[in-house]
Amino acid sequence: MNNEIDQELKKIEERLKPPSIALIGRTGAGKSGLIKAIFGLNDNEIKVDVGLPVTKCYQRYPNPYNPDIPIILYDSPGYEASKTDDFLEDTLKFLREKSLSNTQSVDDSIHLVWYLIHAGLTRIEYFDKEVIQTALSLKIPIIIVLSQCDIAKPEELSKLKKKLSEVLADIEQTANTQLIIMEVSADPIPGKTVSGLKELTEASIKAIPESYSEAFIRAQAVNVKLKRRVAYSLVGTAAGICFGSAFVPIPGSTTVSIIATQPTLLASLAKVYNLDRLLDKGAATASIAFAGLLAIAGTTILEVATTVFSAISPGFFIAGESLAGGVAASYILAIGLAFTSTLEAISINYLNSNMNKEEITTFFKRKFSSELKKYQKEVQQKSDIKMMKEFIESLKRGDYNPPD
Numbered sequence: 001m002n003n004e005i006d007q008e009l010k011k012i013e014e015r016l017k018p019p020s021i022a023l024i025g026r027t028g029a030g031k032s033g034l035i036k037a038i039f040g041l042n043d044n045e046i047k048v049d050v051g052l053p054v055t056k057c058y059q060r061y062p063n064p065y066n067p068d069i070p071i072i073l074y075d076s077p078g079y080e081a082s083k084t085d086d087f088l089e090d091t092l093k094f095l096r097e098k099s100l101s102n103t104q105s106v107d108d109s110i111h112l113v114w115y116l117i118h119a120g121l122t123r124i125e126y127f128d129k130e131v132i133q134t135a136l137s138l139k140i141p142i143i144i145v146l147s148q149c150d151i152a153k154p155e156e157l158s159k160l161k162k163k164l165s166e167v168l169a170d171i172e173q174t175a176n177t178q179l180i181i182m183e184v185s186a187d188p189i190p191g192k193t194v195s196g197l198k199e200l201t202e203a204s205i206k207a208i209p210e211s212y213s214e215a216f217i218r219a220q221a222v223n224v225k226l227k228r229r230v231a232y233s234l235v236g237t238a239a240g241i242c243f244g245s246a247f248v249p250i251p252g253s254t255t256v257s258i259i260a261t262q263p264t265l266l267a268s269l270a271k272v273y274n275l276d277r278l279l280d281k282g283a284a285t286a287s288i289a290f291a292g293l294l295a296i297a298g299t300t301i302l303e304v305a306t307t308v309f310s311a312i313s314p315g316f317f318i319a320g321e322s323l324a325g326g327v328a329a330s331y332i333l334a335i336g337l338a339f340t341s342t343l344e345a346i347s348i349n350y351l352n353s354n355m356n357k358e359e360i361t362t363f364f365k366r367k368f369s370s371e372l373k374k375y376q377k378e379v380q381q382k383s384d385i386k387m388m389k390e391f392i393e394s395l396k397r398g399d400y401n402p403p404d
Ligand SMILES: Nc1nc2c(ncn2[C@@H]2O[C@H](COP(=O)(O)OP(=O)(O)OP(=O)(O)O)[C@@H](O)[C@H]2O)c(=O)[nH]1
Pocket: 025, 026, 027, 028, 029, 030, 031, 032, 033, 034, 076, 077, 078, 079, 147, 148, 149, 150, 151, 184, 185, 186, 187, 188, 189
């Protein structure tokens, strides 16, 4: 059964469809800065020379900077003010080639354009209009990003927005659509705050086809809470496999063995939060590597879960007794949900502070214990087969709301 869970979780990762996003905008607009901020990447990871040139300008990142990030980005090194004709020609060619009508399948087409306009600019150029219009006519979703808003004066920004809405009014009318314009500060000067990234993330998820959104949710690093749905569906999938054999005792299974043999589930969940990449990236200087976190998780889970579960139902810990699938499923649910909310807290706290290993360990234990008690109660309330089944289904669908 554990084997089955491992295989199913692996399949889910393999089936992920990476969305393709093109960043278009003049040099210095902040394209590279935006990529770094949204996906939590550093300078090394976005070196332009790792991409494949698609046109003169556009570079594709086949395994988007890092094979573990399920997203494809097309970035242009930008164009100088003196080369606008080249830029326009190259960009239109690129958009046409990558539009749905010209590619073999939806997978190869572009799913979204982020068109960057520096918020400090006072003019909207003819080519801005042309590119936006072309994308729309090719049915490529486009979000206009007013970048570097932290350094634009409020009156400049409102002037620019007014101008933009005038210029775009007829495009919107022809295409019968309302363009999305977002104000973003991705890499602000000291004293100013990052803003607009969560909004851009949410708008992007809505704009790309649904089958590509899970990969985007996993790849982005600015809206941790969005990742819950993905994590819940993994927990639901794992529990559902146990539940499939609801009344059949699983040979050789005890509570401890069921709990202890879920490293794949733990690793899959932690990956949803990008902790594999974030921890290993910082491992040289920072406190803990990914394997280290999973080891802490493993021992804490055994320690804490044994105490929590044996207090509730001491009989389950009789050595050698085989658990029925339904009982195993409820353990996996409680542990998976508690682990998810602990990861969410770690990823928020770890990213905001620089906790050392001891601090992470202490934090993990404390948080996981309290979360496990909470979710154990939640799971126990699903007292019959029907309720349990519905609970697992709601997790898989992603419409479960956790208790406070
Ligand atoms: N104040 C401020 N500066 C930013 C912001 N985003 C980027 N910058 C700065 O603007 C400059 C250009 O940013 P990049 O992200 O390299 O711009 P780009 O669009 O990738 O430029 P090219 O690669 O030349 O096309 C850098 O010095 C960034 O630090 C922002 O949100 N606010």
